[in-house]
Amino acid sequence: MNTASVSLGASVSSQSRFVQLALAAFLGIFVMGFVGFSHIDAVHNAAHDYRHSMAFPCH
Amino acid sequence: MTLFRNVVFIAAIAGLVAGVVLACMQAFATVPLILKAEVYEQAGGGHTHDHTAAPAANATDANAMSSAEPAEAAAPAAEDEGWAPADGFERFAFNVVANVVTGIGFALILVAASEFAGGIGNWRQGLFWGLAGFAVFTLAPNLGLPPELPAMPAADLTQRQIWWTATVVATAAGLGLLAFRKSLPLALLAMALIVAPHIVGAPQPDSFKSPIPEGLHHQFVVAVTLTNLVFWLVLGAVVGAVRGRLTGTATGLRDSFA
Numbered sequence: 001m002n003t004a005s006v007s008l009g010a011s012v013s014s015q016s017r018f019v020q021l022a023l024a025a026f027l028g029i030f031v032m033g034f035v036g037f038s039h040i041d042a043v044h045n046a047a048h049d050y051r052h053s054m055a056f057p058c059h
Numbered sequence: 060m061t062l063f064r065n066v067v068f069i070a071a072i073a074g075l076v077a078g079v080v081l082a083c084m085q086a087f088a089t090v091p092l093i094l095k096a097e098v099y100e101q102a103g104g105g106h107t108h109d110h111t112a113a114p115a116a117n118a119t120d121a122n123a124m125s126s127a128e129p130a131e132a133a134a135p136a137a138e139d140e141g142w143a144p145a146d147g148f149e150r151f152a153f154n155v156v157a158n159v160v161t162g163i164g165f166a167l168i169l170v171a172a173s174e175f176a177g178g179i180g181n182w183r184q185g186l187f188w189g190l191a192g193f194a195v196f197t198l199a200p201n202l203g204l205p206p207e208l209p210a211m212p213a214a215d216l217t218q219r220q221i222w223w224t225a226t227v228v229a230t231a232a233g234l235g236l237l238a239f240r241k242s243l244p245l246a247l248l249a250m251a252l253i254v255a256p257h258i259v260g261a262p263q264p265d266s267f268k269s270p271i272p273e274g275l276h277h278q279f280v281v282a283v284t285l286t287n288l289v290f291w292l293v294l295g296a297v298v299g300a301v302r303g304r305l306t307g308t309a310t311g312l313r314d315s316f317a
Contacts, residue, residue: 008065020063021171028167035161041141050157053089055206055283057219
Protein backbone atom coordinates (compact mmCIF):
# COMPACT_ATOMS: atom_id res chain seq x y z
CA MET A 1 0.00 0.00 0.00
CA ASN A 2 1.37 3.41 -0.89
CA THR A 3 1.90 5.87 1.85
CA ALA A 4 0.81 9.41 1.23
CA SER A 5 3.62 11.84 0.84
CA VAL A 6 1.66 14.68 2.37
CA SER A 7 0.91 14.48 6.08
CA LEU A 8 -1.54 16.40 8.18
CA GLY A 9 0.19 19.14 10.13
CA ALA A 10 3.64 18.53 8.65
CA SER A 11 5.28 21.14 10.84
CA VAL A 12 4.78 19.41 14.20
CA SER A 13 7.62 17.54 15.86
CA SER A 14 7.48 13.77 15.87
CA GLN A 15 6.93 13.64 19.62
CA SER A 16 4.05 16.08 19.55
CA ARG A 17 2.72 14.21 16.53
CA PHE A 18 2.66 10.97 18.49
CA VAL A 19 0.95 12.60 21.45
CA GLN A 20 -1.74 14.22 19.31
CA LEU A 21 -2.51 11.06 17.36
CA ALA A 22 -2.59 8.99 20.54
CA LEU A 23 -4.94 11.54 22.08
CA ALA A 24 -7.28 11.31 19.08
CA ALA A 25 -7.24 7.51 19.21
CA PHE A 26 -8.02 7.50 22.95
CA LEU A 27 -10.89 9.91 22.41
CA GLY A 28 -12.27 7.51 19.78
CA ILE A 29 -11.86 4.49 22.05
CA PHE A 30 -13.56 6.33 24.90
CA VAL A 31 -16.54 7.36 22.76
CA MET A 32 -16.95 3.86 21.33
CA GLY A 33 -16.54 2.24 24.74
CA PHE A 34 -19.10 4.52 26.36
CA VAL A 35 -21.82 3.97 23.77
CA GLY A 36 -21.07 0.31 23.10
CA PHE A 37 -19.83 -1.09 26.41
CA SER A 38 -21.16 1.04 29.27
CA HIS A 39 -23.09 -0.92 31.89
CA ILE A 40 -25.28 2.06 32.77
CA ASP A 41 -28.89 1.00 32.10
CA ALA A 42 -29.99 4.21 30.41
CA VAL A 43 -27.01 4.17 28.06
CA HIS A 44 -27.59 0.51 27.31
CA ASN A 45 -31.27 1.06 26.54
CA ALA A 46 -30.66 4.13 24.39
CA ALA A 47 -28.07 2.34 22.27
CA HIS A 48 -29.74 -1.09 22.48
CA ASP A 49 -30.55 -1.60 18.80
CA TYR A 50 -27.18 -0.22 17.84
CA ARG A 51 -25.32 -2.62 20.13
CA HIS A 52 -27.16 -5.60 18.69
CA SER A 53 -26.68 -4.37 15.13
CA MET A 54 -22.93 -3.95 15.66
CA ALA A 55 -22.64 -7.32 17.42
CA PHE A 56 -21.27 -5.66 20.54
CA PRO A 57 -21.74 -7.94 23.54
CA CYS A 58 -25.17 -7.04 24.91
CA HIS A 59 -27.38 -8.03 27.91
CA MET B 60 -2.60 21.04 18.15
CA THR B 61 -3.22 21.49 14.42
CA LEU B 62 -2.76 17.80 13.79
CA PHE B 63 -5.25 16.85 16.49
CA ARG B 64 -7.72 19.38 15.15
CA ASN B 65 -7.38 18.05 11.61
CA VAL B 66 -7.82 14.46 12.76
CA VAL B 67 -10.99 15.36 14.68
CA PHE B 68 -12.31 17.36 11.73
CA ILE B 69 -11.83 14.49 9.27
CA ALA B 70 -13.22 11.95 11.74
CA ALA B 71 -16.29 14.08 12.42
CA ILE B 72 -17.21 14.32 8.73
CA ALA B 73 -16.49 10.67 7.98
CA GLY B 74 -18.27 9.46 11.13
CA LEU B 75 -21.32 11.58 10.39
CA VAL B 76 -21.64 10.32 6.82
CA ALA B 77 -20.93 6.67 7.58
CA GLY B 78 -23.07 6.75 10.74
CA VAL B 79 -26.11 8.10 8.90
CA VAL B 80 -25.63 5.51 6.14
CA LEU B 81 -25.36 2.73 8.72
CA ALA B 82 -28.43 3.92 10.62
CA CYS B 83 -30.47 3.89 7.41
CA MET B 84 -29.29 0.37 6.57
CA GLN B 85 -30.06 -0.80 10.11
CA ALA B 86 -33.59 0.58 9.93
CA PHE B 87 -34.29 -1.78 7.04
CA ALA B 88 -31.94 -4.69 7.66
CA THR B 89 -31.29 -5.34 11.34
CA VAL B 90 -33.78 -3.46 13.51
CA PRO B 91 -36.86 -5.26 12.07
CA LEU B 92 -35.20 -8.56 13.02
CA ILE B 93 -34.48 -7.27 16.54
CA LEU B 94 -38.15 -6.31 16.91
CA LYS B 95 -39.20 -9.76 15.74
CA ALA B 96 -36.86 -11.34 18.26
CA GLU B 97 -38.36 -9.23 21.02
CA VAL B 98 -41.72 -10.84 20.30
CA TYR B 99 -40.16 -14.25 21.00
CA GLU B 100 -38.43 -12.78 24.03
CA GLN B 101 -41.73 -11.66 25.49
CA ALA B 102 -43.51 -14.87 24.55
CA GLY B 103 -40.77 -16.87 26.25
CA GLY B 104 -41.34 -15.01 29.48
CA GLY B 105 -37.85 -15.63 30.83
CA HIS B 106 -36.42 -12.42 29.54
CA THR B 107 -33.60 -10.62 31.19
CA HIS B 108 -34.45 -7.45 29.43
CA ASP B 109 -37.24 -6.03 27.38
CA HIS B 110 -38.29 -2.80 25.95
CA THR B 111 -41.12 -0.98 27.47
CA ALA B 112 -44.19 -1.23 25.30
CA ALA B 113 -42.47 -3.57 22.90
CA PRO B 114 -44.63 -3.78 19.82
CA ALA B 115 -46.01 -7.22 20.58
CA ALA B 116 -48.81 -7.00 18.08
CA ASN B 117 -47.30 -5.22 15.16
CA ALA B 118 -43.62 -6.08 15.39
CA THR B 119 -44.14 -8.89 12.96
CA ASP B 120 -44.55 -6.53 10.07
CA ALA B 121 -41.34 -5.04 8.89
CA ASN B 122 -42.26 -1.44 9.37
CA ALA B 123 -43.02 -1.60 13.05
CA MET B 124 -40.30 0.98 13.53
CA SER B 125 -42.30 3.62 11.81
CA SER B 126 -45.51 3.11 13.76
CA ALA B 127 -44.95 5.64 16.47
CA GLU B 128 -46.53 4.09 19.51
CA PRO B 129 -46.70 5.82 22.88
CA ALA B 130 -45.25 3.87 25.76
CA GLU B 131 -48.45 3.04 27.58
CA ALA B 132 -47.96 -0.45 28.89
CA ALA B 133 -44.58 0.48 30.20
CA ALA B 134 -45.11 0.27 33.92
CA PRO B 135 -43.75 -3.08 35.15
CA ALA B 136 -40.64 -3.47 33.04
CA ALA B 137 -39.62 0.14 33.36
CA GLU B 138 -38.94 -0.27 37.05
CA ASP B 139 -36.04 -2.70 36.76
CA GLU B 140 -34.72 -1.52 33.44
CA GLY B 141 -34.46 2.20 33.98
CA TRP B 142 -35.19 4.75 31.32
CA ALA B 143 -35.53 3.58 27.74
CA PRO B 144 -36.53 5.43 24.61
CA ALA B 145 -40.16 4.95 23.62
CA ASP B 146 -40.73 2.71 20.64
CA GLY B 147 -41.16 4.30 17.28
CA PHE B 148 -39.54 7.58 16.39
CA GLU B 149 -37.72 8.13 19.68
CA ARG B 150 -36.08 4.72 19.53
CA PHE B 151 -35.12 5.32 15.90
CA ALA B 152 -33.69 8.74 16.73
CA PHE B 153 -31.53 7.36 19.54
CA ASN B 154 -30.28 4.69 17.17
CA VAL B 155 -29.23 7.35 14.67
CA VAL B 156 -27.45 9.29 17.42
CA ALA B 157 -25.65 6.15 18.62
CA ASN B 158 -24.58 5.40 15.06
CA VAL B 159 -23.22 8.87 14.39
CA VAL B 160 -21.45 9.17 17.76
CA THR B 161 -19.74 5.79 17.50
CA GLY B 162 -19.13 6.38 13.80
CA ILE B 163 -17.04 9.38 14.82
CA GLY B 164 -15.36 7.24 17.49
CA PHE B 165 -14.42 4.56 14.96
CA ALA B 166 -13.29 7.26 12.53
CA LEU B 167 -11.01 8.79 15.18
CA ILE B 168 -9.38 5.41 15.73
CA LEU B 169 -9.09 4.80 11.98
CA VAL B 170 -7.63 8.22 11.18
CA ALA B 171 -5.17 8.15 14.09
CA ALA B 172 -3.99 4.62 13.25
CA SER B 173 -3.61 5.42 9.56
CA GLU B 174 -1.68 8.63 10.29
CA PHE B 175 0.92 6.56 12.13
CA ALA B 176 1.33 4.62 8.87
CA GLY B 177 1.57 7.72 6.71
CA GLY B 178 -2.07 8.58 6.24
CA ILE B 179 -4.83 7.62 3.84
CA GLY B 180 -4.07 9.40 0.58
CA ASN B 181 -7.31 8.99 -1.34
CA TRP B 182 -10.64 7.22 -1.30
CA ARG B 183 -9.22 4.06 -2.91
CA GLN B 184 -6.68 3.61 -0.15
CA GLY B 185 -9.51 4.41 2.23
CA LEU B 186 -11.43 1.39 0.99
CA PHE B 187 -8.56 -0.88 2.03
CA TRP B 188 -8.25 0.77 5.43
CA GLY B 189 -12.01 0.29 5.73
CA LEU B 190 -11.62 -3.41 4.95
CA ALA B 191 -9.00 -3.64 7.68
CA GLY B 192 -11.38 -1.96 10.13
CA PHE B 193 -14.11 -4.40 9.12
CA ALA B 194 -11.77 -7.34 9.71
CA VAL B 195 -10.68 -6.01 13.11
CA PHE B 196 -13.99 -4.79 14.54
CA THR B 197 -16.52 -7.08 12.84
CA LEU B 198 -15.06 -10.27 11.36
CA ALA B 199 -12.65 -11.27 14.11
CA PRO B 200 -14.87 -10.74 17.18
CA ASN B 201 -17.94 -12.12 15.36
CA LEU B 202 -16.23 -15.46 14.72
CA GLY B 203 -16.30 -16.20 18.43
CA LEU B 204 -19.29 -14.10 19.44
CA PRO B 205 -21.75 -14.05 16.53
CA PRO B 206 -24.24 -11.19 16.51
CA GLU B 207 -26.96 -11.98 19.03
CA LEU B 208 -30.64 -11.19 18.97
CA PRO B 209 -32.47 -10.32 22.18
CA ALA B 210 -33.43 -13.43 24.22
CA MET B 211 -30.56 -15.50 22.87
CA PRO B 212 -28.46 -17.33 25.46
CA ALA B 213 -25.10 -15.75 26.18
CA ALA B 214 -22.26 -15.99 28.65
CA ASP B 215 -21.46 -13.40 31.31
CA LEU B 216 -21.51 -9.90 29.80
CA THR B 217 -18.23 -8.66 31.28
CA GLN B 218 -16.32 -11.74 30.18
CA ARG B 219 -17.65 -11.38 26.65
CA GLN B 220 -16.69 -7.72 26.60
CA ILE B 221 -13.16 -8.61 27.72
CA TRP B 222 -12.84 -11.30 25.03
CA TRP B 223 -14.25 -8.93 22.40
CA THR B 224 -11.79 -6.18 23.32
CA ALA B 225 -8.81 -8.54 23.49
CA THR B 226 -9.69 -10.01 20.10
CA VAL B 227 -9.97 -6.58 18.51
CA VAL B 228 -6.60 -5.48 19.94
CA ALA B 229 -4.83 -8.72 18.95
CA THR B 230 -6.27 -8.70 15.42
CA ALA B 231 -5.39 -5.04 14.90
CA ALA B 232 -1.83 -5.63 16.11
CA GLY B 233 -1.54 -8.70 13.90
CA LEU B 234 -2.81 -6.96 10.78
CA GLY B 235 -0.54 -3.99 11.46
CA LEU B 236 2.51 -6.26 11.75
CA LEU B 237 1.57 -8.11 8.57
CA ALA B 238 1.08 -4.92 6.59
CA PHE B 239 3.93 -2.72 7.81
CA ARG B 240 6.76 -5.00 8.96
CA LYS B 241 8.73 -6.94 6.42
CA SER B 242 10.27 -9.75 8.43
CA LEU B 243 9.29 -13.41 8.62
CA PRO B 244 9.39 -13.77 12.43
CA LEU B 245 7.11 -10.77 12.81
CA ALA B 246 4.75 -12.16 10.17
CA LEU B 247 4.58 -15.42 12.13
CA LEU B 248 3.96 -13.46 15.34
CA ALA B 249 1.20 -11.58 13.51
CA MET B 250 -0.51 -14.80 12.49
CA ALA B 251 -0.24 -16.08 16.05
CA LEU B 252 -1.83 -12.87 17.36
CA ILE B 253 -4.73 -13.17 14.93
CA VAL B 254 -5.36 -16.86 15.65
CA ALA B 255 -4.75 -16.85 19.42
CA PRO B 256 -8.10 -15.39 20.60
CA HIS B 257 -9.96 -18.12 18.75
CA ILE B 258 -7.81 -20.85 20.26
CA VAL B 259 -8.51 -19.44 23.71
CA GLY B 260 -12.14 -19.31 22.66
CA ALA B 261 -14.94 -16.87 23.38
CA PRO B 262 -16.96 -17.28 26.57
CA GLN B 263 -19.95 -19.47 25.72
CA PRO B 264 -23.31 -19.83 27.46
CA ASP B 265 -24.08 -22.92 29.56
CA SER B 266 -26.88 -23.94 27.22
CA PHE B 267 -27.56 -22.99 23.65
CA LYS B 268 -31.30 -23.52 24.00
CA SER B 269 -32.85 -20.46 22.43
CA PRO B 270 -36.39 -19.28 21.77
CA ILE B 271 -35.15 -17.57 18.59
CA PRO B 272 -35.58 -19.63 15.39
CA GLU B 273 -32.32 -20.57 13.70
CA GLY B 274 -33.42 -18.98 10.41
CA LEU B 275 -34.09 -15.61 12.03
CA HIS B 276 -30.68 -15.63 13.69
CA HIS B 277 -28.94 -16.56 10.45
CA GLN B 278 -30.69 -13.72 8.65
CA PHE B 279 -29.53 -11.38 11.41
CA VAL B 280 -25.89 -12.52 11.19
CA VAL B 281 -25.88 -11.87 7.43
CA ALA B 282 -27.55 -8.48 7.86
CA VAL B 283 -25.11 -7.37 10.57
CA THR B 284 -22.05 -8.49 8.63
CA LEU B 285 -23.10 -6.79 5.40
CA THR B 286 -24.23 -3.53 6.99
CA ASN B 287 -20.94 -3.35 8.87
CA LEU B 288 -18.97 -4.02 5.69
CA VAL B 289 -20.67 -1.13 3.92
CA PHE B 290 -20.20 1.09 6.98
CA TRP B 291 -16.44 0.48 7.05
CA LEU B 292 -16.01 0.92 3.30
CA VAL B 293 -17.89 4.24 3.42
CA LEU B 294 -15.96 5.34 6.50
CA GLY B 295 -12.58 4.59 4.95
CA ALA B 296 -13.45 6.11 1.59
CA VAL B 297 -14.79 9.34 3.13
CA VAL B 298 -11.71 9.66 5.35
CA GLY B 299 -9.50 9.25 2.28
CA ALA B 300 -11.48 11.73 0.23
CA VAL B 301 -11.67 14.42 2.93
CA ARG B 302 -8.04 14.01 3.92
CA GLY B 303 -6.97 14.24 0.28
CA ARG B 304 -8.90 17.46 -0.09
CA LEU B 305 -7.42 18.85 3.12
CA THR B 306 -3.84 18.13 2.13
CA GLY B 307 -4.38 19.32 -1.42
CA THR B 308 -3.68 16.01 -3.13
CA ALA B 309 -7.22 15.61 -4.36
CA THR B 310 -6.43 17.11 -7.74
CA GLY B 311 -4.47 14.05 -8.72
CA LEU B 312 -7.12 11.61 -7.48
CA ARG B 313 -7.79 10.03 -10.86
CA ASP B 314 -4.19 9.11 -11.57
CA SER B 315 -3.22 8.18 -8.04
CA PHE B 316 -5.06 4.90 -7.60
CA ALA B 317 -3.72 3.03 -4.62
